[in-house]
Amino acid sequence: MGRLITTKYLLIISYDGSNFHGSQLQNDLRTIQGDLETVIEKVFGVFSRVSLSSRTDSGVHAEFQVGTFDVEKNKLDSFSVRSALNSYLEEDIRIMDVGVLTSDAIFFDPRKDAISREYVYIFNDSQVLHPRFRDYVYHVKGKLNEHIMNKGASLLLGKHDFIAFAGHSTSIKDYTVREVFQSTVTRTEHFVHFSITSNGFLHQQIRRISGLLLQIGLGKKSPDIIKHYLDSKVRGEFTNVLSPKGLCLKNIKYKDNFLQKFLTN
């Protein structure tokens, strides 16, 4: 009959973003999407476009990124696909889990169907930063007050226009209102974690908010300054974009625990 039947695979991906030029495909530069498409072609013998849920910049890490790709009807099970892809991928990117989407889930879109994303920005205020953490935290000179930072972070909860934290790449016609479901600052020894969950983020939004929380934590600004920027409506008013290496994509959620139906772990 000539009908093309495809298999849609779901990927849970972790990476150390240090040596990538971000997640999104760029000519001649190493990217998450590029590496994935290259190894998928090696394993399946055909090119397949990879869709990723969240865009991460150069140097930003992911514990839990979601991707999909389609290939012609294929008999490889989840476990074999994971092993095969990991055997070709470099060690700084790993497929943690693979699912095979059934025919009723064939239109699943990892980006559009996500209902929330959780990111963490990690500060470290030890006197000397242990070498092991150098690519994963923002090392602060001075001591952070995490309680006052948490007070600032809590003001982000709810629906706000984040245009004051937008970068150049946010276009004038882009919708800049987002809803924040969770926003907290906690400390574990010398690590201060800013965790935020929202229905979406503008480009550089978290790194800019982290820059403001840093000033708050060092006592240079009052936590109420957050309100000022949420009310300001001045595009890109807050200009201090912190290093990408403190930022990590931690989780992505879909309606009705969609992922869990297809994953083995």
Add this chain to the structure above:
Amino acid sequence: MGRLITTKYLLIISYDGSNFHGSQLQNDLRTIQGDLETVIEKVFGVFSRVSLSSRTDSGVHAEFQVGTFDVEKNKLDSFSVRSALNSYLEEDIRIMDVGVLTSDAIFFDPRKDAISREYVYIFNDSQVLHPRFRDYVYHVKGKLNEHIMNKGASLLLGKHDFIAFAGHSTSIKDYTVREVFQSTVTRTEHFVHFSITSNGFLHQQIRRISGLLLQIGLGKKSPDIIKHYLDSKVRGEFTNVLSPKGLCLKNIKYKDNFLQKFLTN
């Protein structure tokens, strides 16, 4: 009077060994000693030889390495020396603490005066290794039985001839008896830690013993095989040298808590 008065500084050093050709000076290769001597010359304006307590190979890490160097009588305090050295050093090596040795401790030798060294070799037996740990653990295919490994490790306690675990670099006239004070295997989630403390180690000894513990943990050998190699007296009989990236120098002890007298942290 022309009398040369020197100041002896004590360094506590941490490093990620991944991008170093070991601790010991080598022509045209990046080493711990080489980097330290370069930055000391930048800070003090004169060359000074650095003595390190323990020799670590390419790829081996250190949480706690001890070093010393002498410069002409100098007024820089410990804190300033640490800041100055760290500002020049690359981020994969850090001076965690600095002490100034008083005149009665001027003959302190970080290598000869050490009474024990603790190393840890870390295995990880998760199905997929998270990218963040790729340079710090040995990823095992299969599940390790840490209890049976611990049984094997306990047989190392006491005074033994470790010649069967010696590498090519151990010369025929070298004394190969060492005393092991502590030797345990413990698990935390997917991480299995082999921790060993001894008055000294032969070159490659721990990586070879770790290779044997791996076979024991996978059920390929009985823990009693340890006894066989301790009794064998066959030079380098055990040839499986595991990857350096699982190995880390954790601690070094001196008589009468010597270091604590001079350190600020």
